Amino acid sequence: MDTTTGRLAGKATFITGAAAGIGREAALLFADEGASVAVVDRDGDGAAKVAAEITEAGGTAVGITADVAVEASVAAAIGNAEEAFGRLDVLFNNAGIMLADDGDAQSTEEAVWDLTMNVNLKGVWFGCRHGIPALRRTGGGSIINTASFVALVGAATPQLAYTASKGGVLAMTRELAVVHAREHIRVNALCPGPLRTELLMSFLDTKEKRQRRLVHVPMGRFGEASEIAAAALFLASDESSYVTGTDFSVDGGLTSAYVTPE
Ligand code: NAD
Numbered sequence: 001m002d003t004t005t006g007r008l009a010g011k012a013t014f015i016t017g018a019a020a021g022i023g024r025e026a027a028l029l030f031a032d033e034g035a036s037v038a039v040v041d042r043d044g045d046g047a048a049k050v051a052a053e054i055t056e057a058g059g060t061a062v063g064i065t066a067d068v069a070v071e072a073s074v075a076a077a078i079g080n081a082e083e084a085f086g087r088l089d090v091l092f093n094n095a096g097i098m099l100a101d102d103g104d105a106q107s108t109e110e111a112v113w114d115l116t117m118n119v120n121l122k123g124v125w126f127g128c129r130h131g132i133p134a135l136r137r138t139g140g141g142s143i144i145n146t147a148s149f150v151a152l153v154g155a156a157t158p159q160l161a162y163t164a165s166k167g168g169v170l171a172m173t174r175e176l177a178v179v180h181a182r183e184h185i186r187v188n189a190l191c192p193g194p195l196r197t198e199l200l201m202s203f204l205d206t207k208e209k210r211q212r213r214l215v216h217v218p219m220g221r222f223g224e225a226s227e228i229a230a231a232a233l234f235l236a237s238d239e240s241s242y243v244t245g246t247d248f249s250v251d252g253g254l255t256s257a258y259v260t261p262e
Contacts, residue, residue: 006034007237012085014038014078016068016127017095019046021197022146025229026092027051031059033233038081041095042067060085068095068123069115071130078130088134090236093127094146094190096120096165098199104158113161120165121172128176132185140184144235145173146228147189149251156216170247177245186244188235193251196222218253 013030017023019041027037031054039054041047044065051063062084066077082088097119099112124145135141150159151166173189180187194200194213200222204210214220231250234240249255 004034006032007233007239008090009034011089011236012036012038012081012087013090013092013236014040014081014088014127014131015092015094016040016066016123017146018050019043021199022192022195022225022228022232023092023094024050025225026094026232027054027061029226029229029233030090030236031057031061033237035090035236036060036085038062038064038077038084040064040066040068040077040081068093068126069118071126074123074126075130078127078134082134082137087138088131089138089141091127091131091135091141091143092146092232092236093124093131093143094232095123096146096199098159098162098203100203102159102161104160107158108160113164116161116165117168120162121168124169124172128172128187132176132180135185136183141186142236142240143173143176143185143187144232145169145187145189147173147191147247149191149193149249149254151189152191152247152249152255156213173247174245181244186235186240188240188243188246188248190228190232190235191247191249191251191255192228193217193223193249193254195225195228197225216254216257217251218257221252223250223252 018039048063051061054061066073147169148166150163151170177187
């Protein structure tokens with residue numbers, strides 16, 4: 001761990017959904033690059049485990065249990081992180097869900113729609129609502145909101161609530177970027193392609209289903225959570241100092257492809 005000369009040296013970061021997948025990889029990478037990391041997840045044991053992994057390796061981290069869909073929980077988590085580190089520089093609103101019974105306009109139940117929106121879209125809003133004042137106290141910072149390629153091109157297999165929630169994340173990110181640009185707060189959306197994480201693989205549980213999805217990916221493979229974490233590191237660091245309001249795609253070329261299989 002390089003806490004003095006790493007790419008995030010001196011920065012205090014807050015990552016939601018950090019017990020698994022992209023968030024976990026980002027927590028480990030950010031810590032490795034010198035950041036203090038608030039490892040936030042509704043899975044408190046998982047968050048504590050990742051935080052312990054970081055501290056055992058010589059880094060600085062706290063595990064925080066929070067549900068991003070509950071405003072008081074998000075407010076408390078941000079307060080705890082700011083208190084632990086004395087500042088907040090980076091807010092990575094990454095937690096998200098994709099429910100098994102999310103379908104098309106007819107089949108998606110209202111409860112599925114509401115839960116998806118509450119976690120994926122309202123959760124990002126709560127993070128920004130309570131995180132922006134903390135970034136202002138620091139004098140600026142970087143917000144990264146995890147959207148998805150589906151916000152740009154839709155999904156070939158229907159998951160309407162998920163797609164709509166990610167479209168909302170992207171639109172909200174753009175407006176926040178414009179509104180807060182003069183306060184030195186950058187806001188970017190990260191748009192991953194299909195990844196080999198629990199979230200997607202629990203759906204694509206047969207070789208046929210996986211192949212069906214890969215038809216759309218020019219690189220012909222799923223992405224790794226670590227490849228998204230690497231992009232988040234760039235957006236979190238000062239290397240991206242002139243980057244705001246983007247839909248930063250890390251998708252193996254998916255959104256540039258026009259393949260429509262039979
Ligand atoms: P994952 O399922 O591996 O990890 C998600 C983490 O978020 C889990 O630790 C989970 O406990 C946590 N979480 C879920 N709901 C929460 C809540 N209400 N409050 C706090 N924590 C909560 O998923 P992942 O693949 O790492 O996905 C991370 C983000 O990337 C999500 O927003 C997802 O929509 C997005 N994404 C994923 C893919 C993909 O193919 N995996 C593609 C595009 C975008």
